[in-house]
Amino acid sequence: MRMQALSKESGVSVPTIKYYIREGLMPPGTPTGPNQADYGDTHLRRLALIRALREVGGLGIVTIREVLASAGETQADTIGAMGQAMDALAASARPDEAGEHDPRVPPMVEELRKILASEGWVFRPGAGALSALARALVAGADAMGEEPAPKAVRLYAEPVMEIARREFGPRQIQEDEARVDEDTIAWAVVGTILYEPVILALRRLAHEHEALSRLPEHVRRKLSQ
Amino acid sequence: MRMQALSKESGVSVPTIKYYIREGLMPPGTPTGPNQADYGDTHLRRLALIRALREVGGLGIVTIREVLASAGETQADTIGAMGQAMDALAASARPDEAGEHDPRVPPMVEELRKILASEGWVFRPGAGALSALARALVAGADAMGEEPAPKAVRLYAEPVMEIARREFGPRQIQEDEARVDEDTIAWAVVGTILYEPVILALRRLAHEHEALSRLPEHVRRKLSQ
């Protein structure tokens, strides 16, 4: 397959494909001459992955490169590799939110670790999502002009865990599920990102439900028209 | 208060304040002469609101203007005004995700309405979050190369509703809570947005927990180091 074919198959324009290769998001094609190269299914799948991370995940090119790089590093086990890819994701979320080096973040991380441990949560001590959580709490409190309230996570912990439980289902992970394809790991990241907008949209609807159901009946009827 | 003071108080630079006024995110100060104006607490609060919507919510200037405009329109009731502000928010989320005019979206909206109604959810028929939900499902399915699965929302509906229930608590809304300040409505939007990153970070941690707890004990111990 040459570039134009790759472009047609993937729906991504030729200059954009060239751009992705330039930026190190994709390997170049295998050269068949001084200025001729061949592309395969690997490239096709990688392109779909990049588009998913960009359009659904809303990730920037730099973050995508980092996620792909983490996923590509040889890891002893699937979970370790996935954790690393997720960390790359967490590290880059909302750059200008709370300062990366805000002095209030590390103690918040510790407190959150304790709270979640007491709820029975198990995760790697250095999980990127944990510091992302701390930063989100600090940034949110700043915006409201209030003190960060780590206890608020207790409110969310149980239902969020229920969501994760349902998403994973009864599936068991084999110990020897090792050395999986780097694209497989990256797709797992996509899978996590994919339903984020769904959950947020549902939450907004649920807020509306809660607000409406706290109104007297006749007011509600008027609004439903 | 003149502009420099407003800048100092709010922590927003003078040119940026001018820019916000130019873009219609804030009213200009009350003029005290041909080229002199005075700013009050209204402006200070509005600035905090804009920064919160931008930095925590990650909203663009255009969306912020729309949310503020919706919140500002005179409404008969709080819920109606809030719904309208939320719709402005939903309409602009992730612009390049699924085409606004994707033919698969309207039937998806209908199906979702039925599914959620069967779960006992109550919301305005034209709720913006509903079409946002439909678009998120279509875009996600596109990215994975699969068919959109509206049934997936059944998985999420119950725990998400539980989140909303806990957020609202036992509070009752008075019927005559009408004609509230436009900033109050806009702040309610901020409140909804504020905990979105918290929920998403928690979900990622919960995923890690689920993955880890499906591994044999000795592998888990190795990873926790």
Next chain:
DNA sequence: CAGTTTGGATAGTGACACTATCGGATAGTG
């Protein structure tokens, strides 16, 4: 063998969120 296509390099584009400068007017100070 004429004409299109290729891959790689370099430069340009448009959207976005600011940021800098200008110019004339005004406010505060000695």
Next chain:
DNA sequence: CACTATCCGATAGTGTCACTATCCAAACTG
């Protein structure tokens, strides 16, 4: 009352990001 600092609003410029367009010589295609 002079004089410097600051003000407001208008206009133009900046940096980043994700592409997109153009160019070139060397293939490939009919």
